[in-house]
Amino acid sequence: MRYLFCSLDSPGFLFPALAIARELRRRSHEVAFVTGPTFASFVQDSGFERIPRGEQDGKSFQIETFAQPAEMVRQARHVEYALGRFHADVLVGQQLALGPLLAAERQGLPVASLGLASYIFPVKDGPPGPEPLDRRAASLHDGLLARYNEARAAVGLPSSSPPYRETPLIGDLLLLRTVPELEGNVEALPARVRLVGDCLWEPPEAPPDPELERWLEDAEASGQPLFYVQPARDLEFCDFWPLVVEALKELPVRVVAAIRRPGIEEETFPSHFLVRRHVPQSSILRRARGIIASGTTTVVLGALTHGLPALLIVAGGEQFSTAERCRRAGAALNLLRRTDNDLTPQAIRAAVEELLATPGLAGNAQRLREALARVDGPARAADLLEELGFQRQRPSRVAAS
Template identity: 25%
Template structure:
């Protein structure tokens, strides 16, 4: 079986697909990933075939223009719309042709909802496809609303399920490009937005969520339409931390690890001062993964700054973890068995912040704009609370036992054989 993965977005939108592609290769199948050029080395270093998609959302977000338009600099909706019309939308259209080229000769498509045209390609090639969003946002359930509508409220079964109707409109602004692709590249007739959301060629589209079933054990309305596989953890091989960081870890008590990954703080210097104050007040050390946060910590006693490092190498060595609540970082924090504090920014992050705190697997959820030093001081003290430490160890053992990649591979093989 040759499987093509079609995905666009940030590291969190690509890494789960890389992990699953590697697992499929391990079990004797072939895999190819079509995504933005930013991730070419990442994909290939993990032994997976790469095909470039024109739309590189990560490169856009990391560009000077992208940061100004999308990362809260001088927020201007008209600039965003103009940039989308002139840059993003044409790249999306070209990416559909890239997805099509990458899919030829494949037996099954696994796609991110951002990968426009994926289901249309499956329709044309008459091969099975599986929708695999990193977060539980596609299939309507009664237990909680669409996280795009509310990350924390419960409107009751009927309204909760109704909120997922917005998914049908997700394609609406791109239908001009999708139908152009269907007409010119696939020679198929035009379709309406949302028409292929759950079915293609008269068959149900399976949905896989690479998340922990334990965190959603109360959800029954996914029934047999959705596989909740367990988190996908990428094998980091023989990666090691550098000597200076190792020395810092060894020569002192366990630090607080801070990582906001690609999320930029709105006021990095303000947050930095509050963090320093809270660390001094509680006599704690810290490792800060700078990422795109905008913070720098030159010559700060008891604070070690590093651009980036695999979370698995340092999270488990921490006293506590502060992070943004992106699903990949959240999964690694849960796997570490260490108490965590989530400061969410956008998209699905408030959803994970709320869910983990409500279940006792984080010490709290704070927002950058109204966070004070005393909030961090309280969080650092809570990280020493025996209940939070016990809960962190409990969820670690559960997450380890779920075997998400193995479950997903078995399911994919079953979908292919029964098609």
């Protein structure tokens, strides 16, 4: 079987795709990738071919513009060019990469999507329910569908507006990166949705970082709790980082933060802070007491696979859905930011103190860690992709799979 993986140009999306691709290759399937040029050498160093956008390569599968119809069309053209060089049996896209869905329909191929840590669309047809999460899910879906229909028109496909449970935005198969203990009520999900665990993967660790190791050893020796802080990738929704600095500058904790902003490492912070543009997440999480982050998939799953409770500061996108799942599972405290004025350092500090004083949060996070550990995510995903490829139709549903 031949699988063409279509990944957004971000480690948080590319790395789990590579985890599944490695498992398919272990089973003697052929695998190739389309993604942006930023990670071309990384994909190739991982042993896979990355097919360019065309004879003249260029940007594609950009996370910053995933919801723009022009980007969806660009992705579809990239995939169709790749299919001319690699005759795939199955396309494997991602829930926020909608171009592969267009290409699959035009080329008559089955398509799977690698999902997030929660189901972000409505599970019932008709008007949204009274819960804020239901209204946000409907708004997110309807907004994406409108843009997707613009892209469909641009590639000569008719408009699509089926009921929510038949949404075209999840492909023939959605591999949701969670477990029943976190998602809850899995029987309400559309039949095309299957749960595959976290599917987390990180490349082999870089050479040791003496400065980081010394700082972490000192933090451990201090006996003060260590927190890992990671705002949203592009700080688009809310840059809560300055508020976190103000909140924790006099609290007896240690803080390691990954802030993707040029020049951040030259700024001055309190001595109990270590701030970099990038830190190896797993090396910090195995020593941490908790995280402070947006509700994005990679950092939330990273925390839960280490049994860590979270303070989640959410403002948009998938963050609402994932953060609410964590709160309902008793593993997170949530703060909602709607405007620049409704989140304060005092609120963040109080939430951190509550997290430290509530052992049940850590206990629930540990139970989720155990649930995630029971699922071999890449193997489960590979099983379902093989089934999709062999049957060339939607897999039958298995209860609580």
